[in-house]
Amino acid sequence: MKPLTRVVLIGAPVAIVATVLFSGNPGGDDQIYDENTETGEAPGESDDDRKPKTDAELIAKLPPGLADPAAKIRAAQVISTAENSTLNWRGQYTSIRDVGDGNGYTAGVIGFTSGTHDMLQLIQDYTKTHPDNSLARYIPALEKVDGTASHEGLDPGFTQAWKHAAKEPDFRKAQDDARDKYYFKPAVDLAKMDGLGTLGQFIYYDAMVLHGPGLDKRGFYGIRETARKKVKAPSEVEGKAKAKAEQDYLNAFLDETREVLRTKKTLNDTSRIDTAQRVFLKKGNMNFKAPLEWKMYGEDFRINR
Numbered sequence: 535m536k537p538l539t540r541v542v543l544i545g546a547p548v549a550i551v552a553t554v555l556f557s558g559n560p561g562g563d564d565q566i567y568d569e570n571t572e573t574g575e576a577p578g579e580s581d582d583d584r585k586p587k588t589d590a591e592l593i594a595k596l597p598p599g600l601a602d603p604a605a606k607i608r609a610a611q612v613i614s615t616a617e618n619s620t621l622n623w624r625g626q627y628t629s630i631r632d633v634g635d636g637n638g639y640t641a642g643v644i645g646f647t648s649g650t651h652d653m654l655q656l657i658q659d660y661t662k663t664h665p666d667n668s669l670a671r672y673i674p675a676l677e678k679v680d681g682t683a684s685h686e687g688l689d690p691g692f693t694q695a696w697k698h699a700a701k702e703p704d705f706r707k708a709q710d711d712a713r714d715k716y717y718f719k720p721a722v723d724l725a726k727m728d729g730l731g732t733l734g735q736f737i738y739y740d741a742m743v744l745h746g747p748g749l750d751k752r753g754f755y756g757i758r759e760t761a762r763k764k765v766k767a768p769s770e771v772e773g774k775a776k777a778k779a780e781q782d783y784l785n786a787f788l789d790e791t792r793e794v795l796r797t798k799k800t801l802n803d804t805s806r807i808d809t810a811q812r813v814f815l816k817k818g819n820m821n822f823k824a825p826l827e828w829k830m831y832g833e834d835f836r837i838n839r
Contacts (some may be wrong), residue, residue, distance in 0.1 A: 593726050600735035602643050605822055608837055609736050610643075613743060615830040616806040617645050621837070624651045627709055628700040632692045636683045642698050643706075644713040644743060646687065651680055652716055660708045667705065668695040717742045721754070728758075729768030731774065732822040734784050737811055741791045744806070752794050761787040783816055803832050 585593040600609055614623035623643065630641035638648035646653040654676040661670045672695065675687025685692075699705045721742040725735040738819040742754045750756045765786040792807045809829035814822065827835040 567801060589698045589723075589727060593723050596726050599732045600718075600739065600822070602732075604839075605732055606718075606734075608824060608826065611737060611837055612810060612826070612828070613644075613740055614737070615828075615833075615835050616740070616744075616810070619831065619833065623634065623836060627706045628697045630696045632683075632685070633774075633801065634797075636684050638685065639688065639692070639696075642700065643709045644717060646709070647675055647714070648679055648685075649681060649683055650746060652712065653717075654680055656708060656712045659712070660705060664704060667702075668698045687693045716747070720747065727769065728783075729771075730780060730784070734780060734812055736822050737787065737815075739783055739804065740811065741787075745791065745794060757790045758787065758795060761790045772809060778826075780820065781815065781818075788812060788815070803831060805829065 545836075586595055595612050598605075600606060611621045614620055614626060618626055618629065626643050630639055632638060633640050637650050639653070640647050641653065646656055650794040654673070657667075657669045657673060657676065659665060661673065664670075669692075672688060672692050675692075678684075679686055679688065687715070700709075706708060718739055721739040724734045725738040728734070728738075730738065738754075738758075741757060745752060745754050745757060747754050750758060761783065765783045766779060767783050768776045768780040788811060792804050795804050795807065796802055813828050814826065819826070824837050824839045828835055
């Protein structure tokens with residue numbers, strides 16, 4: 535079950551999340567740069583050469599990594615094989631079903647759920663600009679079932695209303711925007727702050743989708759904190775040791791997320807780690823480059839480019 539702490543952290547900027555998680559903790563993450571620190575500019579130094587003053591500026595200067603359009607599509611395809619057993623991630627906007635994981639209805643391009651707030655937040659935001667959409671009348675029911683597996687007030691019409699709304703380009707775009715705001719950007723930005731390359735960014739992103747942005751030990755941030763207590767992140771290592779440190783850290787992170795997944799009461803198959811992410815890591819494909827080959831629930835998948 536995706537932890538309900540996502541209600542608090544959903545869409546929070548990475549620096550805010552880091553503050554919530556580690557404020558006052560000497561072993562935690564301070565901001566790399568202070569928002570209020572002024573840096574001097576050497577004579578003849580161009581603006582582009584100036585040292586970034588904030589985490590956001592630092593991240594903006596780093597390579598795009600998983601944010602590169604081609605890499606982002608590969609990530610969507612691999613996650614879609616885990617969530618829907620298909621590479622066709624674009625075909626999931628209209629999908630909606632109860633998969634029996636205790637989160638109520640799961641729907642859309644990244645698996646928004648009625649029981650973990652993100653579906654409610656998506657529809658509330660969409661209704662602000664599209665007040666007459668077919669899902670707006672279900673907002674009161676979604677508020678009541680938030681945090682539960684219940685369908686009360688949603689059946690029998692909600693699933694058809696979702697499918698109808700998802701035929702509209704604007705609602706598809708709203709799903710994409712919510713996916714990026716709640717999951718993709720926080721995961722990728724934090725991975726970059728931890729010194730991780732494109733594969734590591736994908737591993738963070740998948741864990742964020744799978745476990746939700748929870749602070750407890752079963753949520754993404756709790757898993758990350760546990761892994762960092764056992765193995766240093768690459769951002770904490772200097773020089774030539776960084777490459778090995780990245781592999782060691784990602785193995786530790788995968789160990790933690792696998793254990794959380796393995797001990798879930800439902801949907802505890804660990805294929806997405808054992809026969810996908812761990813395979814990419816063992817092959818040393820730290821740039822998450824195609825071709826990619828993996829198995830998901832025993833089925834073979836391949837991305838050629």
